[in-house]
Amino acid sequence: MMCEQCGKNPATTHVHTVINGVSAQKNLCTYCAVASGYAGFQSGGLMNMLSSVFGDSLAAHPTSNEKRCNCCGATFSDIAESGKAGCSDCYREFGPQLMNSLQRMHGKTKHVGKVPQSASGEVRAAAYLQNLKDELAQAVTSEEFEKAAKLRDQIKLAEAGENHE
Amino acid sequence: MSKWYESNTSGIVVSTRIRLARNLAGVPFPGRMNDSQRTEVNKKIIDSIMNGSSALSKDLKVVDMDSISDAEALAMVERHIISPAFARNRKNRRLILSLDESISIMLGEEDHIRIQVLKGGLQLFETYEIANNIDTLLSESLTIAFDEQLGYLTECPTNLGTGLRASVMLHLPALESTGEISQLADAVSKIGLTIRGMYGEGSGSKASLYQLSNQVTLGISEKSALDNLKSITMQMIEREQVTCKNFDKISLEDSVFRSFGILKNARLLSSDEMMQYVSQIKIGVSLGIIKLKDENIPIKLMIETQPAMMALKLNSQDASERDIERAKIFREQMS
Ligand SMILES: [Zn+2]
Ligand SMILES: [Zn+2]
Numbered sequence: 001m002m003c004e005q006c007g008k009n010p011a012t013t014h015v016h017t018v019i020n021g022v023s024a025q026k027n028l029c030t031y032c033a034v035a036s037g038y039a040g041f042q043s044g045g046l047m048n049m050l051s052s053v054f055g056d057s058l059a060a061h062p063t064s065n066e067k068r069c070n071c072c073g074a075t076f077s078d079i080a081e082s083g084k085a086g087c088s089d090c091y092r093e094f095g096p097q098l099m100n101s102l103q104r105m106h107g108k109t110k111h112v113g114k115v116p117q118s119a120s121g122e123v124r125a126a127a128y129l130q131n132l133k134d135e136l137a138q139a140v141t142s143e144e145f146e147k148a149a150k151l152r153d154q155i156k157l158a159e160a161g162e163n164h165e
Numbered sequence: 166m167s168k169w170y171e172s173n174t175s176g177i178v179v180s181t182r183i184r185l186a187r188n189l190a191g192v193p194f195p196g197r198m199n200d201s202q203r204t205e206v207n208k209k210i211i212d213s214i215m216n217g218s219s220a221l222s223k224d225l226k227v228v229d230m231d232s233i234s235d236a237e238a239l240a241m242v243e244r245h246i247i248s249p250a251f252a253r254n255r256k257n258r259r260l261i262l263s264l265d266e267s268i269s270i271m272l273g274e275e276d277h278i279r280i281q282v283l284k285g286g287l288q289l290f291e292t293y294e295i296a297n298n299i300d301t302l303l304s305e306s307l308t309i310a311f312d313e314q315l316g317y318l319t320e321c322p323t324n325l326g327t328g329l330r331a332s333v334m335l336h337l338p339a340l341e342s343t344g345e346i347s348q349l350a351d352a353v354s355k356i357g358l359t360i361r362g363m364y365g366e367g368s369g370s371k372a373s374l375y376q377l378s379n380q381v382t383l384g385i386s387e388k389s390a391l392d393n394l395k396s397i398t399m400q401m402i403e404r405e406q407v408t409c410k411n412f413d414k415i416s417l418e419d420s421v422f423r424s425f426g427i428l429k430n431a432r433l434l435s436s437d438e439m440m441q442y443v444s445q446i447k448i449g450v451s452l453g454i455i456k457l458k459d460e461n462i463p464i465k466l467m468i469e470t471q472p473a474m475m476a477l478k479l480n481s482q483d484a485s486e487r488d489i490e491r492a493k494i495f496r497e498q499m500s
Contacts, residue, residue: 072193084275087193088310088318091325095315098322102315105323107357108384111316113327114297116304118190123313134386 003029034080169267173285175460186328187278190310194320230255239473326383338373339408357381371440421449434492
């Protein structure tokens with residue numbers, strides 16, 4: 001059976017969906033399953049999960065003319081099959097195709113939290129502002145009003161700084 | 166120097182572990198690296214930490230993983246300082262380790278850098294702060310792979326975002342015996358956490374030890390992830406205590422004293438048996454049923470008498486020799 005979505009590769013992933021009470025089955029290749037967010041990455045890699053079920057049918061997957069990452073040479077199929085990126089540039093190269101899977105995995109697709117010093121000033125400033133807002137929310141919840149007032153001033157200053165740019 | 170597991174391990178929360186996954190930008194991840202790239206990356210990271218501005222480096226040493234034996238590597242897994250995968254594949258791998266073994270930095274595991282900090286008891290924010298400082302130190306001299314949208318870039322997409330995996334090891338004999346643990350496992354999975362048995366296959370656990378950790382790393386800040394984990398941990402502690410109070414006092418005492426009797430007298434002690442009795446002794450100590458000269462003894466001995474730790478101590482692969490020595494250690498320490 002061939003993949004319903006691309007029609008080029010053998011269907012290796014069979015997804016049962018129930019939408020508004022109507023159940024249906026989708027037959028997809030690994031590539032399309034990951035790109036549509038149906039196959040979640042397991043810690044042992046998607047390959048382990050699939051290969052145990054589908055044997056070496058993945059080996060038949062054509063990869064010769066696929067786009068490769070400039071830095072490490074990985075293709076999207078490599079990533080889908082192993083559940084692992086080849087290098088940090090892979091995420092820039094194949095990021096859009098991974099978004100559905102990331103959404104399923106984490107529930108969100110936008111980083112919140114620490115940023116490294118090497119990040120741009122803009123990114124660092126945004127992270128700083130977000131951090132202040134989180135602290136403010138926390139201070140309000142725990143009724144630390146003096147602390148909250150101070151944080152509000154800091155947030156104003158930070159936002160003003162951003163507007164200058 | 167005493168090890169991390171020699172203090173604060175007597176409560177329901179035996180230990181806290183923080184792990185940060187980091188990579189260098191523009192170099193293939195460990196899975197696609199060649200050996201010369203690996204050597205170069207190792208050197209850069211070691212230079213950054215050992216020659217950095219921090220006072221930290223005087224407590225750290227670099228372990229050449231090629232040069233240690235299988236038993237030594239497995240004993241490190243038993244002391245929780247490296248992962249089983251890192252013990253299996255040691256070629257051109259390096260470990261940066263603190264004297265008390267509370268800080269271990271694996272180079273070339275699944276990511277270029279895995280910073281791990283371990284402490285006895287519930288110390289989520291304290292341990293995170295240490296890991297965070299090491300990460301900041303690294304970023305002063307290295308370009309860490311980071312993306313505005315996806316956060317810290319890691320080999321496995323499950324770690325994207327903060328790259329933070331925080332976990333607590335819980336001793337939950339009461340919740341295990343009532344079967345409530347499996348309901349809790351379902352409940353925590355719905356809020357982005359996971360609980361799994363340690364020292365056992367599947368969801369089981371040999372010494373009623375369970376690991377609770379965060380699953381989601383993208384779209385949640387370090388602080389929120391730690392707050393969540395802490396609040397669920399506090400609830401688990403309370404549930405365990407309440408459940409334990411409802412137990413029949415005399416039969417609980419009976420099983421604690423029986424285990425105590427065996428550990429005080431056995432001449433042969435397998436590691437499976439040891440795990441089972443240590444769990445009972447740990448309850449006994451925390452409820453004041455029995456007294457030991459140090460309340461950290463149960464966990465300390467449990468770790469120090471694991472199979473590879475014993476093989477290393479005796480310099481022997483003979484299982485019965487290990488069982489004799491293990492029994493001897495317990496006889497001496499249980500008095
Ligand atoms: Zn397809
Ligand atoms: Zn790549």
